[in-house]
Amino acid sequence: METSIIKSQAYGKDRVRIVRVVRRADGWQEIADYSVCVLLSGEAFESSYTKGDNKLVVATDSQKNIVYYLGKTLPPCRVMVPEVFASEIAAFMVKKYSHVTTCHVKIITKPWERMMFDSKGHPHSFCREGKETRWTEAFVTRKGEGLGVRMNSGFYDLEVLKTTNSSFTDFWRDELTTLPEMADRVLSTKVLCQWTFVSDDLEALRAAPFDRIFAGAKRNTLDVFANDPRAWVHASVQSALYVMADRILNDFADVDDVYYALPNIHYFPFDLSKFGLKNLQADAQVYMPIADPSGYITATISRPPKGKI
Ligand SMILES: O=c1[nH]c(=O)c2[nH]c(=O)[nH]c2[nH]1
Numbered sequence: 188m189e190t191s192i193i194k195s196q197a198y199g200k201d202r203v204r205i206v207r208v209v210r211r212a213d214g215w216q217e218i219a220d221y222s223v224c225v226l227l228s229g230e231a232f233e234s235s236y237t238k239g240d241n242k243l244v245v246a247t248d249s250q251k252n253i254v255y256y257l258g259k260t261l262p263p264c265r266v267m268v269p270e271v272f273a274s275e276i277a278a279f280m281v282k283k284y285s286h287v288t289t290c291h292v293k294i295i296t297k298p299w300e301r302m303m304f305d306s307k308g309h310p311h312s313f314c315r316e317g318k319e320t321r322w323t324e325a326f327v328t329r330k331g332e333g334l335g336v337r338m339n340s341g342f343y344d345l346e347v348l349k350t351t352n353s354s355f356t357d358f359w360r361d362e363l364t365t366l367p368e369m370a371d372r373v374l375s376t377k378v379l380c381q382w383t384f385v386s387d388d389l390e391a392l393r394a395a396p397f398d399r400i401f402a403g404a405k406r407n408t409l410d411v412f413a414n415d416p417r418a419w420v421h422a423s424v425q426s427a428l429y430v431m432a433d434r435i436l437n438d439f440a441d442v443d444d445v446y447y448a449l450p451n452i453h454y455f456p457f458d459l460s461k462f463g464l465k466n467l468q469a470d471a472q473v474y475m476p477i478a479d480p481s482g483y484i485t486a487t488i489s490r491p492p493k494g495k496i
Pocket residue numbers: 355366422423424425451482
């Protein structure tokens with residue numbers, strides 16, 4: 188007889204590819220291109236794992252159908268913003284199936300950017316410009332009569348590099364330290380940025396400025412990386428991370444906290460002294476990018492608890 192217990196479970200459909208086109212009467216068209224993952228959980232599903240009882244199992248095939256069904260039937264504005272679409276799918280599942288306690292929906296977007304000709308957007312042609320990927324996750328949970336919603340959104344793979352105005356000095360030194368002080372260095376990272384917000388009000392969530400937050404978070408990240416002197420007061424990836432997150436929290440009241448993961452992709456000056464050439468510190472011009480290992484700097488930043496400001 189089995190004695191093991193289930194500690195957690197969630198099942199559903201991953202990589203549901205859906206493209207939604209919105210066509211306006213004047214010929215202007217919009218596109219959203221998503222890969223959706225839907226996961227259902229609830230105690231009611233335990234017996235499908237432990238007893239082979241499928242009676243309450245909503246087929247993952249049906250879950251996939253629901254993504255397309257909602258893509259067609261929801262008002263376009265609730266499909267074209269990934270955060271809103273994710274929370275709509277998750278709320279639909281929890282409302283329709285009373286034995287579902289939580290639905291987790293993750294959407295990874297494929298960012299098609301409108302083609303520009305003579306500074307004007309083309310009405311229906313798009314290209315893939317940036318390499319960063321926007322994604323979002325909605326966790327909708329039954330809460331008495333209502334629903335609780337927690338959302339994580341963000342982007343990853345935003346690759347940036349600067350050739351000066353970065354340093355790393357005055358760090359801990361002991362017999363295991365070999366890294367020289369670096370008063371100026373090349374700095375490169377592949378940004379992962381994620382922000383969270385929590386709501387019990389699906390209606391309010393629909394009106395949240397998700398697209399503005401995404402654009403603002405990306406703009407702030409680039410601006411701090413390139414321009415903000417505060418980021419370099421402490422002269423490290425850590426200090427840049429803090430200023431980036433602080434800017435997002437200041438700009439967007441809806442955001443509860445911000446997480447960054449910033450790999451420090453090293454570009455070390457190549458030592459050419461054996462050939463009688465100076466290429467270190469202030470003389471550095473030729474660098475060797477190091478694929479592995481990289482530094483990896485992470486933090487979650489939030490506002491201080493009320494009363495502690
Ligand atoms: O900005 C940095 N932070 C570190 O913690 C660190 N460690 C290291 O070797 N180089 C760097 N750079």
